[in-house]
Amino acid sequence: MKNKTRLPHLYLALLMIIMYLPIVVVIIYSFNVSKQSTIWGGWTINWYKEVFRDSSLIEALKNSLVLGLLSCSIAGLIGTIGAVGMVKATYKSKGLVEYISTLPIMIPEIILGMVFMVFFSLLRLPFGMITLVIGHASFCIPYVFMMVKARLVGIDKSYIEAAKDLGATEVRAFLDITLPLISPAIVSGMLLAFAMSLDDVVISIFVTGAKTNTLPIKIYTQLKTGITPKINALSTLMLLGTLILVILSNVIGKRKRV
Amino acid sequence: MEKKEKKKKSKSKLWMTVAPLYIFTILFVVGPLIYMLNLSFMTRAEVWGVVKKFTFDNYLKIFEPVYLDTFIESLKLSLATTLITLVVGYPFGYFMAKLSAKWKKIMMLLVVVPFWTNALIRMYGWIIIFRSNGLLDKALIGIGMTEKPLKLLYSYPAVLVGMVYSLLPFMILAIYSVAEKMDWSYIEAARDLGASRLQAFLTITVKLTLPGILSGVVLVFIPSMGLFFISDILGGGKIMLVGNLIRDQLFTTRDWPFAAALSVVLMILTSLIIMLYRKITHVRDLEGIL
Numbered sequence: 001m002k003n004k005t006r007l008p009h010l011y012l013a014l015l016m017i018i019m020y021l022p023i024v025v026v027i028i029y030s031f032n033v034s035k036q037s038t039i040w041g042g043w044t045i046n047w048y049k050e051v052f053r054d055s056s057l058i059e060a061l062k063n064s065l066v067l068g069l070l071s072c073s074i075a076g077l078i079g080t081i082g083a084v085g086m087v088k089a090t091y092k093s094k095g096l097v098e099y100i101s102t103l104p105i106m107i108p109e110i111i112l113g114m115v116f117m118v119f120f121s122l123l124r125l126p127f128g129m130i131t132l133v134i135g136h137a138s139f140c141i142p143y144v145f146m147m148v149k150a151r152l153v154g155i156d157k158s159y160i161e162a163a164k165d166l167g168a169t170e171v172r173a174f175l176d177i178t179l180p181l182i183s184p185a186i187v188s189g190m191l192l193a194f195a196m197s198l199d200d201v202v203i204s205i206f207v208t209g210a211k212t213n214t215l216p217i218k219i220y221t222q223l224k225t226g227i228t229p230k231i232n233a234l235s236t237l238m239l240l241g242t243l244i245l246v247i248l249s250n251v252i253g254k255r256k257r258v
Numbered sequence: 259m260e261k262k263e264k265k266k267k268s269k270s271k272l273w274m275t276v277a278p279l280y281i282f283t284i285l286f287v288v289g290p291l292i293y294m295l296n297l298s299f300m301t302r303a304e305v306w307g308v309v310k311k312f313t314f315d316n317y318l319k320i321f322e323p324v325y326l327d328t329f330i331e332s333l334k335l336s337l338a339t340t341l342i343t344l345v346v347g348y349p350f351g352y353f354m355a356k357l358s359a360k361w362k363k364i365m366m367l368l369v370v371v372p373f374w375t376n377a378l379i380r381m382y383g384w385i386i387i388f389r390s391n392g393l394l395d396k397a398l399i400g401i402g403m404t405e406k407p408l409k410l411l412y413s414y415p416a417v418l419v420g421m422v423y424s425l426l427p428f429m430i431l432a433i434y435s436v437a438e439k440m441d442w443s444y445i446e447a448a449r450d451l452g453a454s455r456l457q458a459f460l461t462i463t464v465k466l467t468l469p470g471i472l473s474g475v476v477l478v479f480i481p482s483m484g485l486f487f488i489s490d491i492l493g494g495g496k497i498m499l500v501g502n503l504i505r506d507q508l509f510t511t512r513d514w515p516f517a518a519a520l521s522v523v524l525m526i527l528t529s530l531i532i533m534l535y536r537k538i539t540h541v542r543d544l545e546g547i548l
Binding site for chain 1: 271272273274275276278279280282283286287288289290291293294297346349350353354356357365367368369370371372374375376377378379380381382383384385386387389390391392393423426480481483484486487490491501504505508514517518521524525528532
């Protein structure tokens, strides 16, 4: 009997180890003295220093952060206001628009990247930060929209009715009652969107200009040309950043505010 | 009376709140998609760019052996990926649903974390493992299973592992979300009525978790055809996916109308799968997507 209950746990544990193996390997080798990943030469933190000395990486980091902030702010604004309106709206087009607006996270990324690339060149938009922001906002909006909408459906409408009965205007009731209630969903949706933007490589490759590199693009091109432990160090730092964002998003999203 | 008036007033202002979403969606989602459809019927210019001359050639070109083979190979790889993720992920999601509430939470977090981390970084880890004389080779030589390095990097199996690895969390979460809600008493009843473990599993468990299986299949199959960077990094460009084909047509060959036609076909394929999924399960959203 004991064997029967152990086997599933063994399977879960084994698969978990395999899942984390590549990540752990990247982290460990970021401390490797040897330049080659086939040889272990002892521990060092030199590669981390190298990362911060590389001005092109710092530039890419700056681009990634600006891009993430801009696209998640746009998503926060459009996604939140849109969700608030959509919950009340009774337009015939509502269902269709809602479906189409979530398409960017449903269809294969490559299609989204490709349509943006050809569309932006049709509009003659200069490829660079502007096109990156539009591209990223398109897949950031659905995250905020879906999270805020789920939260809105769950809140008690009587609060808002009460505020209105007491003479509050529509805007006032929204700012004083609805907004505080949905703010955890907004923040966690935006953090998630930020993390997605920070990690995106496919869309970015298609819509970036020759001069604007983001961190994932930088990693991608270096992976194809030559590999140095510097990428390990950079990757470890990015892992850490994403991890913090996801945990933050989870903690804030789950917090109940009344 | 006053209330009614207020309601009317708020209705008339409602359009202002949905306007940004409508405008963004129409301008930057509908617009590009329609342009892609348009572009797929245009003709490629001699040197650079496109000419607005209606043609079906771009679609016919897909049936040329070189491209058709890539399409079929890519579909096969996607099917293999989906099948393996199902076989590996099903027991995982199923066993996970049987854990205690505390462990469920922990496992959930453990599954989700790699999923949010950069896909490139995880692929990079596999490079270190698969390299000639890399970690896997050393381990296998160490235990005496092989004498020479396996040269796994830049091969078909490496790409397959990379694909399965990056899409597995989708399958696990889809299976788990259904298995967790499952009523185990049905299985007990079947067992009490004399069904063997296998019988009970095949007739009851599989049927009850079918929505999860289907949504997992959809969630894995759809993105799998576009993951060109995995075949780039782990396949060394030797294995071509539809994604690689589209990318090359855009950047190298610069045949944009053909790239558009490929994307349209891929998009139609994707929509058909989603529609089929909805028809079978009557569910509008994919289980376990968020």
